[in-house]
Amino acid sequence: MRPPLLSVEGLTLDFKTRHGRVKALEDVSFSVGKGEILGIVGESGSGKSVLSYAVMGLLDAAADIRSGTMTYGGIDLLGSGVDSLRGREISMIFQSPRTALNPIKKVGHQIEDVLVRHGPVPRREARARAIEALAHVRIPDPERRYHAYPFELSGGMCQRVMIAMALACSPGLLIADEPTTGLDVTTQAIVMDLIRALVDESDMGAIVITHDLSLAGEYCDRVMVMHAGHVVETAPTGRLFSDLRHPYTKRLFAATPKSAESLEDLAAIPGNLPDLRGELFPCRFRDRCPNHKSDCDVGPLPLLDVGAAHSVRCHHPEEAAHAA
């Protein structure tokens, strides 16, 4: 295996608020390698976005990183190093691409801004490069689209522009936070195809955040499942789907309509995410977990290695599936 591009170790992060500390992330570790797409899945509020912001150094002032390390190609991201990497080496795209683009600036110019800021590209050449970038993300008729404002483009187009911007300086890592939420399924497929293709072409690493397990399943090489600020399970995609080990992952899968044949097959995850303020049990899934045993409440949760790069954070993982 190639050395990881991004590696995060033991990241623990709180938000200081009026109503106490929100323990948004605890002991999060993962890595992303070149040419690899890591999918991060989890319910809303599980800390996916916070994690990506932490990597980008875009956390707001209320955030307090308690411990952990983050390195990108050997550079410490917790220092000021990330400032020079942002947009050049690590780029990020967001959901609702229409609002994520500056509404009063031509999309071409927005790409140019990034190029001029990071690349040794003089203003003169920027335009040509921007059009190139648009073409790169398969935007038809890029010369004309260069002059378009975001509101003149469809959601899918906007997302491609965002990707073009993010990739303008050929970064090593692309983080996509729910890049297709709010887009039609048909458009979603196109955007995801594109990300997959770009990663394959350029050897860049990517993180795709989604709450759709199936989506992660189709496009990612590895999937990391998060629950309430914890990473509960990480595995290569193929393996994960054939061998769901964490009770949460299993329930999440069962709750996805895709996997159900009929309404009866659909199973809900009981309960809600715990309130991240105040005291928490070592296992944050405890109250929702059917397998909960008393030993779950003592000591730190182990990160069980269940083989083949598959790890589960649970005392009592589900039985391994037979006949894989």
Place this chain on the structure above:
Amino acid sequence: MTVDAAPPASRWRRALKDVRHALFENKVTLFAGVLFLLFVVIGIIGPYVAPYDPLMTDATASLVPPSAAHPFGTDALGRDILSRVLVATGLDLGMAAGAVALAFFVGTMLGSLAGMIGGYVDLAIERLMDTIMAFPLFVLAMGIVAALGNNVTNIVLATAIINLPFYARFARAEVNVRRELAFVEAARTGGNGRWRTLFVHIVPNILPTMMVQASLNLGWAILNAAGLSFIGLGVRPPTPEWGIMVSEGASYIFSGEWWTFVFPGAALVTAVFCFNLIGDGLRDLADPKGRT
């Protein structure tokens, strides 16, 4: 599905909690709130606690500087400024509150009707508001007071009229936004007619934001009345009123009788200041993140 342990708070209790929170979270708002209460109390008991008859002239004590007998000094006719400031409080607050209440009520009505009905009603109301706005507002107020005569009612009326467009437009915009919202459509499927939808489902929701506007406007209304007084279109003498006292005092600015305009001016400024702070506080309450 878990049920939160917290007991269900009643609406009023919640509102009270919010207000308490706003007051104590932000010391400035607390200060403004106390000040506001003080003003209201003075407005009510002012005439009873004033050391002198605010209208009583005294030929032997004209333009006496602040002293133990006259803490705020006396004016040219020997009237006690402290008493006049105290007694004026009620009138000034009353006029401002009256004007704002009137503008608030009529403006909200017109605006929500325009927003709800649309079409020609909307057009007519909008044009009316445009017309008012196209006037230099202070001059319109001047004109109304000059034409109808300068008494309290007309000053209140004039101030209300120039305030009207703000409420009407605000209400219209808010109703327009909400008219499309799902809960309004839900109310309609729940059998609510147009008026009930408007007044039971929409208007209560825009009131809080409108209240913020109103509290900010109170200050403006006071300033406006003072401006009218300054150009001689205020309430009739000898009624004590801050604006008139300031503008009368202003003529002594170069002869050194500073107390004649400083004290009423201070009362005026403090009151407006207090309303602005409260408005800001309320705004924080209505929209904790977007304080402006």
Place this chain on the structure above:
Amino acid sequence: MLLEAERISKLYPVRHGRRGSRLHAVDGISLAIGEGESVGLVGESGCGKSTLARLVARLTTPTGGRLAFAGTDIGAIPEHRFARSPERAAIQIVFQDPNESLNPAFTVLAAVMDPIRRLLPATSAARAEELAFEALDDVGLPRALAHRYPHQLSGGQKARVGIARAIVVRPKLLILDEPTSALDVSVQSVILKLLGDLKDRLGMSYLFVSHDLNVVRLICDRIVVMYLGKVVESGPADAVFRNPQHPYTKALIAAIPDPARRGEKIQRLEGTASSPIDPDPNACRFAGRCPVEVPLCTRKMPELLPAGEAHLAACHLIVTPGIAS
């Protein structure tokens, strides 16, 4: 038939652009929903699903066509009178965004009681409260939450209140406009199960709007696929899902992410839908994006033709029922 819409349309006048332009949000759609039947309505964003739902819910007046509910021509009842008509109680709607669909100034109980007081005026206050509580029970919402305000509820709870409010007057037809798309998967599954359960228990008909074919498939007996204001395919849920006829439906199904298809190269639908403003009446609405387009497609609007048992599709390339090109 409980509900019958015949060539119903909703054209919006366009403010900007050429005078007299019309936006064809719903363009001559015929739709029938039987008693106890649930119909799923799918299609991409902006194709007119919500408009059709609102038409059927009589929240907006059709600009053309006939809309009959249990034999009554409800399309002809003026809007302000419809609020008092008996059909009002029989057709209820649940909205997509649970945050927006509850009045922030009303408690749960007040929100649920409001339709009773309006639509069943004969009900006494005590009875109304009882009914409201029963509705809360129906949707599995603890009675303890009855005095809460929306902002004190979670998304799933709000969604339940929205459903309770709609079913409290025991409608015959419940319209659900993307009731779960704003919810998390975990909550979505709960709500879907609840809806399935309610349908059986209360014998309601559903018009279930969604852009997620997977969701519709689980709840509905029949699926209607819309594209740019037109129905392009309709049929039994299973048949449409397993054996789609229209190229758009096919693309839609193919676009559903599936871990099993990892790495496969799939033909995608490029481009976006053309403008709904004054569309060419003599061309297939899908023309331009259609992977199997033929010259005829831009000259003639395809009719909905049988493509299997109770299965209709509007495509020139479907020649014989059941055989797709």
Place this chain on the structure above:
Amino acid sequence: MKTLLVIGRRIVSALPSIVGVVIVTFLLARALPGDPAAYYAGSSATPESIADIRSRLGLDKPLVFQFVDYVEKIAEGDLGTSLSSGQPVLNDLATRLPASMELTTAALIFALAIGLPLGLLAAVKQGSLADHLCRIIVTVGAAFPTFFVALVLVFIFYYKLDWAPQPLGRLDEIYFSAPDPVTGFYLVDTLIAGDLEAFRGALSQIVLPAISLGLFALAPIARITRASMLAALSSDFCRTARAMGLSKPRILIGYALRNAMLPIVNVLGMVFSFLLGANVLVEQVFAWPGIGAYAVNAVIASDYAAVQGFVLVMAILYVLLNLAVDLVATAIDPRVRYDG
């Protein structure tokens, strides 16, 4: 082309309110106390002479006819003759408008120069000293009656400290001669004429009134700048800009501020027309020969031709101002350009 369309549409849509203004002013002017006929007849009037003058002025006709006369006159560009200045109202306004415009513009520039950076700073450094300062200025600045500020400034800076020149209007014409009118703005015209001394003179005259007036405008400007900057900074596209690693100043100015400009420009338009109204009080104190002081005198003197003319001009100005705001908005925001 688009711009022309915007202008055209705006003007057409403003016509009803102008008509409204004309009607309301007409009625208001008739309602003002005082009898122009008696005024014209003067101190030695007899009932007959008053009646004679009344019929000569057309004041004995039914109101509707008077209104028709009035509108006809307006259409000919005749706003009547002012009683108190004895001049055609149009002349009066034409000579006085530039003075008011110059003062208002100066006040606005002053308010912008302070309010904009302050609001920016407050938004960028939320909760900082600048933020608190902004809040204080916003609330305190809006709490002072303009005339009071004006008086106090004169008292302190002219009477006590002798830093400011006498509050005698636009230019001390005893020492300086007024520049040839090109723009009507002394500060500009003196520069055009190359008369630096006169420029200095005009500048020193405008400082205090502009500050008194500007203080009034400071609050709304700082307030809206802060609010719209906060909104812009927390917007998705600013997050994107940060994620793309754009430089801080670029994000602040090129992204956040440019987007925040739209509400700011809207407020500026409102503030400007507000200032034109507030002029009324400040001009009074500083003997500024503008239309504000003119209007006060006209209203108090029931000089109804002057009142009508003033209001009409202001209404037209208001419309033009809104037009300008619209045009700026169009320039800033392409969406406006397309939606119209």
Place this chain on the structure above:
Amino acid sequence: AGLAPASAQPPKDVLVEVGEHGPNSLDPMTPAASEYSQMVAWQIYDRLVTHGFKTLPDGKMIYDYENIQPELATSWEISDDKKTLIFHLREDATFHDGTPVTAEDVKWSFDRAIAAGGFPAIQMAAGSFTDPDQFSVVDKYTFKITLPEPNKLALPDLAVPVPNIVNKTLALKHATTDDPWALEWTRDHDAGGGPFEVTSWKAGDQIVFDRFDDWKSGDKPALKKVVYRQIASPGTRRALLEKGDVDISIGLPPKDYAELAEGGKVNVVGTLMQNETFHVDMNVTMAPFDNKLVREAVAYALPYDAIMSQALYHRAEPLYGADPEVPYAPKWPVASPYNTDLDKAKALLKEAGLEKGFKTDLYYDMSQATVQEPMALLIQEQLKKIGIEVTLNKVPGSDWFAKMGSKSMPMDINYFYGWLDYPEYFFFWTYDGKNNSVFNTSNYVNPELDDLIAKARFESDKTKYDAIISKMNEIVMTDVPRAPVAHLFSDVAMQKNVKGYRYWFHTHVDYRYISKE
């Protein structure tokens, strides 16, 4: 490091005067021309004659109404029957545009004053000039006036700023059929030949006079330029003067004059106005003031001393508290016999059957509010003590004439002064019941008084005349349609270096005689 320009004081030969009001026309003939048009006319037009001066015992210089002096006319002859006046004009005089002044111009100007109607015509009538036929051109430099009857006001009436000599040739160039007297044009343009010409005028703002160096009708003025500026705020006007930024400040509140006079930094010249009273009118046609007892009661109730000190700051002389035993002097104004005496007032009210008091309205002119408002307040408070509840009404300046003319004010504060210093002239304007003058705000009608006024006008016998005047005084003081309060000062505040200020009947500053040291 101030913002003020380096030089603060105006130069020696430039005078800067500030006041609240200003002209709305350069020609008093214009309809609705304001009082300040007369001030302008005084400076830019010549009249045939003018007055000489006398020095009062306190050293103040005032015009001498008995002393008529040449201006444009070098000499004149009055026929024995006093019905023909022949004037010999200065032959070297020219108008500002260089046109020589001839008798033609004079005739045209006089005709014009009569034709203008309104105030000019009435003022002309005071001198018995009512018909253009009375004026004739004898030769180029000789001008003749014939009078229908002898009138001692005729000659003085030629010295008022109404029969101004206008440049006929110039004006006629701008005459139209609608406006044969070119009133439109002279409103905005200088058509005079006086010692100053208007070089710039911004209505409502300022007017600038430049010396007319070819002026022949008198000594060359010391000032080369005069700037008269309108400043609305009296505080500013005071400050400007105190700072030395202006030379003369007029129209200040009495309090400021009192303080400035006290302070001694500047000169305050307060000359008792001629033929003037400041008074409270009671409308004799409106109940309850139709009852003489009520009027008397009010006259006894007015807080005279308080008004003198708190409204007028003693910038006036009291016109009350005269010894009722002493007969009235044959002059005007004279003090009334009333004094503040509430008991007497109450008794009078009781006698009138109004011991419970009544409600009434007191009106005053908004433009005079500085003085009249405090006065009104004092009156209001005082009258409350005898049960009279007074509502105060501030009338906007423009409405004041209409209000006066309508004679609908039950009570008002007012003042009047006569240009021509004859008591009967004052009485004619303010007490005469026949001529329905607007200034007769009390609506007073007394045929006996009317007769006396008419008689006094043509009475040449001094003793008889004095008797008539004393009688007239007695009538108005006993009938009290108006309660005199004070005889006001005409106050002017100026820098110490400003010399040559002289009081004129029109109360305006005459720039001809002003110089700066």
